[in-house]
Amino acid sequence: MADxxxxxxxxxxVGDASSARERAADPAGWAFAPExxxxxxxxxxxxxxxxxxxxxxxxxxxLTEVLTAGHQAPSVGHSQPWRFIVVRDPSTRDRAAHLxxxxxxxxxxxxxxxxxxxxxxxxxxxxxxxxxxxxVVCDRRTPAAGVLGxxxxxxxxxxxxxxxxxxxxxxxxARGLGMGWVTLFDPDALSALLDLxxxxxxxxxxxxxxxxxxxxxxxxxxxxxxxxxPLADVVMHDRWRDEAGAGPTQPxxxxxxxxxxxxxxxxxxxxxxxxxxxxxxxxxxxxxxxGVLDRVVSRVEALGRGRTPLSGTLVLxxxxxxxxxxxxxxxxxxxxxxxxxxAAAGESMGAVSARSAGLGVVVVDAGVPGxxxxxxxLAARPEHPRGDLATSDAxxxxxxxxxxxxxxxxxxxxxxxxxxxxGEVGIGNTTVAAALACAVTGLSPRDAVGVGAGADAxxxxxxxxxxxxxxxxxxxxxxxxxxxxxxxxxxxxxxxIAVLTGVVLGAAGAGAPVILDxxxxxxxxxxxxxxxxxxxxxxxxxxxxxxLAHDAVLRALGLEPLLxxxxxxxEGVGACLAASLVLQGMRIRRGVARTAP
Ligand SMILES: Cc1cc2ncn([C@H]3O[C@H](COP(=O)(O)O)[C@@H](O)[C@H]3O)c2cc1C
Ligand SMILES: O=C(O)c1cccnc1
Numbered sequence: 001m002a003d004x005x006x007x008x009x010x011x012x013x014v015g016d017a018s019s020a021r022e023r024a025a026d027p028a029g030w031a032f033a034p035e036x037x038x039x040x041x042x043x044x045x046x047x048x049x050x051x052x053x054x055x056x057x058x059x060x061x062x063l064t065e066v067l068t069a070g071h072q073a074p075s076v077g078h079s080q081p082w083r084f085i086v087v088r089d090p091s092t093r094d095r096a097a098h099l100x101x102x103x104x105x106x107x108x109x110x111x112x113x114x115x116x117x118x119x120x121x122x123x124x125x126x127x128x129x130x131x132x133x134x135x136v137v138c139d140r141r142t143p144a145a146g147v148l149g150x151x152x153x154x155x156x157x158x159x160x161x162x163x164x165x166x167x168x169x170x171x172x173x174a175r176g177l178g179m180g181w182v183t184l185f186d187p188d189a190l191s192a193l194l195d196l197x198x199x200x201x202x203x204x205x206x207x208x209x210x211x212x213x214x215x216x217x218x219x220x221x222x223x224x225x226x227x228x229x230p231l232a233d234v235v236m237h238d239r240w241r242d243e244a245g246a247g248p249t250q251p252x253x254x255x256x257x258x259x260x261x262x263x264x265x266x267x268x269x270x271x272x273x274x275x276x277x278x279x280x281x282x283x284x285x286x287x288x289x290x291g292v293l294d295r296v297v298s299r300v301e302a303l304g305r306g307r308t309p310l311s312g313t314l315v316l317x318x319x320x321x322x323x324x325x326x327x328x329x330x331x332x333x334x335x336x337x338x339x340x341x342x343a344a345a346g347e348s349m350g351a352v353s354a355r356s357a358g359l360g361v362v363v364v365d366a367g368v369p370g371x372x373x374x375x376x377x378l379a380a381r382p383e384h385p386r387g388d389l390a391t392s393d394a395x396x397x398x399x400x401x402x403x404x405x406x407x408x409x410x411x412x413x414x415x416x417x418x419x420x421x422x423g424e425v426g427i428g429n430t431t432v433a434a435a436l437a438c439a440v441t442g443l444s445p446r447d448a449v450g451v452g453a454g455a456d457a458x459x460x461x462x463x464x465x466x467x468x469x470x471x472x473x474x475x476x477x478x479x480x481x482x483x484x485x486x487x488x489x490x491x492x493x494x495x496x497i498a499v500l501t502g503v504v505l506g507a508a509g510a511g512a513p514v515i516l517d518x519x520x521x522x523x524x525x526x527x528x529x530x531x532x533x534x535x536x537x538x539x540x541x542x543x544x545x546x547x548l549a550h551d552a553v554l555r556a557l558g559l560e561p562l563l564x565x566x567x568x569x570x571e572g573v574g575a576c577l578a579a580s581l582v583l584q585g586m587r588i589r590r591g592v593a594r595t596a597p
Contacts, residue, residue, distance in 0.1 A: 043174045049219065050178030053129040053209035062175055063132060066208065069171030070136070075160035077148030081140065082164045085194055087133035087205075095193055096185070096205060097127040103184045122223055126180050130207030135190075136165055141199035161203045168206065178211030273302040284593045290585055292560055296540050297585040300419070300513045303538060308513070310583050312419030314354035314572045315410055315503045316343050317380075319366040319495035322388040324428030328463045330454040331427050337368040339425045339571070344376030350423045350571030357580035360417060362410060366403060366495035368426075380406040382495050389435060390469040394493025400486050403495055407502020414503065415510035421542070421579045422503065423572020424496045424520045427453070430547055432494045433520040435467045437549035439478045439488055440526050441556045445471065450519070450548035453568065485530040497523055504528035508538035515582065517575035518545035518567065522553050529557070542578030543567060 011017050022029065031037065067084055075081060087093055104124060108116040127133065138161040144154035165181060172179040183204040190202045213219075221227050233248060241247050276298040281287055288294045300308055318340035324333045342348035343363045346355065354361045365377040367386070373379035380403055384396035395403075414420045426432075430452035438448045445467040449460060471478055474491040481488040489498045501524040507514050508528065516522040516539060529535045541559035544551055546566040554561055562578045 039174075043170050047169055047173045048178070048211075048215045050180045050207070050209075050211045050213065050215075051123045051126040051219065052212040053126045053131070053178060053207060054212045055129065055131060056210050058132050058177065058209055062177060063208070065175065066168050066171045066177065066179075067134070070164040070168040073160065073164035073167045075163070076150050076153070076156035079142070079147045079150070079157060079160065081138050081142075081157040082161045083137050083139055083200070085135040085137060087135060087194075088131075092193065093127060093133055096133065096190065099186065099189050099193065100124075100127055100182060100184045100205075103186060107184065118223070118225065122219070122225070124182070124184055126207045126209075127182060127205060129212070130180070130209040132208040134168070134206040134208055135194060136161055136168075136203040136206060137194075137196060137200050138203055139200050141197075158201075158203070165203065165206065172208060176210070178207075178209060178213075180207040181205075182207060272305055273298065276302040276306070279306070279594075280589065282594045282597075283589070284595050290588070292562055293581060293585045295560075296562060296582055297589050299537070299540070300582060300586065301589065303511055303513055304418075308586070309418035310586060311358055311360070311417055312421060312512075312515075312579055312583075313360045313362055313414035313417045314350060314421040314423050314576055314579075315362045315364065315414055315500065316340075316348075316350050316354075316423035316425065316572050317364040317366045317407075317496035317499040317503075318343070318368045318374075318377075318425040319382075319429075319493075319499075320369045320386075321394075321426055321428035321432055321494050322386050323390065323394075323431050323466060323493075326388055326390060326462060326466055328431040328455075328459060328466055329428045329452060330456070330459060333369050333427050336425055336427045337370050337374065340365060340368050340374045340377060343425070343571070344374055348425075348571060349569055349573055350425070350576070353571070353573045353576035354421070354423075357421075357576040358583060359419070359421060359576060359579055362414060364406075364410065364496075364499050366499045378406070378410065380495075380499050386493070386495070388466075389432065389492050390466045390473070393490050394432065395490050395495060395498065397486070397490050399495070400489045400498050403489075403498035404486065404502040404505070407499040407504075408506035408509070409502075410499070411503035411506025411508075411512075411514075412510045413506075415507040415512035418512070419515055419579050419582060420503065420507040420512045421515040421572050421575035422500050422517050422521045422524060423570070423575060424500060424517070425571050426494055426496050426520070429494055429496065429520045429570075431463045431466055432492060432497065433523055433547070434463065434549055435470045435492045436488065436497070436523050436527075437519065437553050438467060438471055439481050439492065440523070440530075441549070441552045443549055443552050448549040448552070450546070450550075451568075452547070453570070482530055485527045489527065494520075496520070497527070500524035501527040501531070504535060504539075505532060508532070508535040512538065513540055513582075514538050515540045515542045515575045515579050516557075516559075517542055517572050518570055519547040519550040519553060520570065521572060521575060522550065522557070525557055525559075526553060540578070540582065543574030545574060 009019055108119050138158050144150040150156050169179050181204050280298055318336050320333055320336055339348050343351045351361050363377040365374045365379050367381040382399035384399050387393045434448040445464045449463045449467055477491050504514050504524050505528045516525045525539045541554050541561040543563040544561040546568045567574045
């Protein structure tokens with residue numbers, strides 16, 4: 001038996017040397033000296049996002065110290081997912097600065113006028129001045145489930161990189177260096193610039209250098225853009241809501257709701273729909289007297305708050321389709337140009353239908369055969385070669401973006417006239433439309449391919465084969481079409497459908513009802529609604545045509561067609577017939593005697 005009261009505690013030579021007794025005796029004993037704490041608080045409080053830099057070089061040892069601080073950040077599962085790309089090459093820096101210039105204008109376009117002007121006044125990047133750029137990227141190629149803590153919070157790797165950035169920021173500030181975190185980029189464009197592989201994502205561009213400003217407060221606070229919220233507004237106790245059931249306010253948005261409306265549609269406002277139906281109920285007639293038409297009229301009147309003009313515009317877009325070279329139409333490609341020229345002259349079936357319905361016509365040449373744009377038509381001709389969709393993409397991405405953009409502007413203009421009716425012309429486009437219909441409804445080519453403008457059995461067989469080929473060529477892209485509806489237009493086409501998709505977005509964004517036509521004249525509604533769900537409340541199914549997949553497409557849209565005439569005209573003829581009916585319904589609604597409450 002030992003005769004000692006206590007044995008000395010064996011102090012480990014590795015790991016935590018503190019003892020339980022020491023920790024219990026002095027729980028705060030791990031603190032740094034008070035002057036260190038004050039210094040840390042000073043650095044945290046004095047950290048600024050620096051946008052103005054002096055040209056003096058950053059000494060290598062300081063840069064290494066800053067990067068070392070970054071590399072000491074905490075990371076999920078100790079995964080250290082950050083990688084630092086130190087950029088000194090002026091051409092890379094200039095190209096990055098150019099990307100930021102573009103992103104700045106794009107962002108300004110989404111803000112209110114006042115905020116946009118102020119944003120453009122702000123200096124948001126110091127990319128061209130800072131002698132060093134450090135691009136912090138996150139290597140996300142490791143499966144989340146393989147990293148401790150990421151299976152449940154898969155984005156924790158990104159947060160770890162943000163911690164590294166903050167560490168660098170503080171280390172830079174303590175040394176008198178300035179750092180600015182620039183995220184004013186299209187991330188894909190920045191990735192391409194730095195040649196990042198798939199799965200490695202940029203967190204932004206850190207400008208690093210000697211600051212040419214020493215701001216006592218955050219720049220955005222100084223510019224009266226915003227102010228730091230009181231601590232009490234961001235701290236809650238035990239749960240999100242307080243006793244009164246209120247939660248904290250969400251961060252402020254400077255989005256322009258009007259610009260948003262010009263670009264994106266307003267959902268059909270429930271109050272105005274209710275007031276339109278209330279008005280219908282007051283008519284001296286049985287409720288829902290006009291049946292399907294009644295509902296459409298209520299919707300149109302709700303959208304225009306009863307002031308929709310008794311008129312409108314047929315937007316008729318035409319385009320050539322290389323797939324017509326695969327024997328999928330009973331007609332020659334040149335017909336497309338002839339019809340569009342006749343439309344511009346006011347003599348095509350679509351143009352005459354529009355006139356007879358009291359609508360104006362806007363003819364859009366989205367690349368009909370021939371080397372020049374059709375006279376009298378708005379030109380929206382794709383710049384790049386188009387593919388036959390069976391073996392290559394129908395359209396180039398840049399062209400699709402342009403077509404959508406031009407369409408949007410046309411739609412916004414047409415919206416001012418009242419109803420916006422869609423019309424298409426393009427030999428071969430029922431094959432394109434069938435492929436799109438398969439993609440968006442899941443129909444098989446056998447159930448989607450129809451006779452178009454008059455196919456025989458051989459043509460129908462070839463159409464099916466082409467649609468099958470196109471769908472298997474684009475497999476995963478077709479399945480994921482909702483993630484990127486514009487890519488479906490790239491894969492399958494066609495240019496007139498892309499323009500009309502833009503028209504739907506623009507018209508609905510400006511508050512107008514959009515009347516769909518046949519199969520190719522309904523798909524723009526599906527695609528636009530996928531791009532902006534609020535479009536849905538603006539869509540009216542003009543007709544159910546003869547084309548096989550049309551019914552499935554209308555069902556997918558949840559729309560009941562006004563007419564079912566087995567049309568096969570295309571060109572917006574059905575949309576015009578329906579528009580004329582809608583206008584008549586509006587006149588009836590507006591003219592009939594009201595009953596007293
Ligand atoms: C003279 C003529 C005028 C047309 N206007 C519209 N289409 C309709 O038929 C074409 C699509 O059918 P497919 O895929 O079988 O080629 C599109 O132009 C459509 O609008 C027309 C067709 C013809 C022949
Ligand atoms: O239903 C259609 O849209 C259709 C049918 C045949 C030809 N063009 C269009």
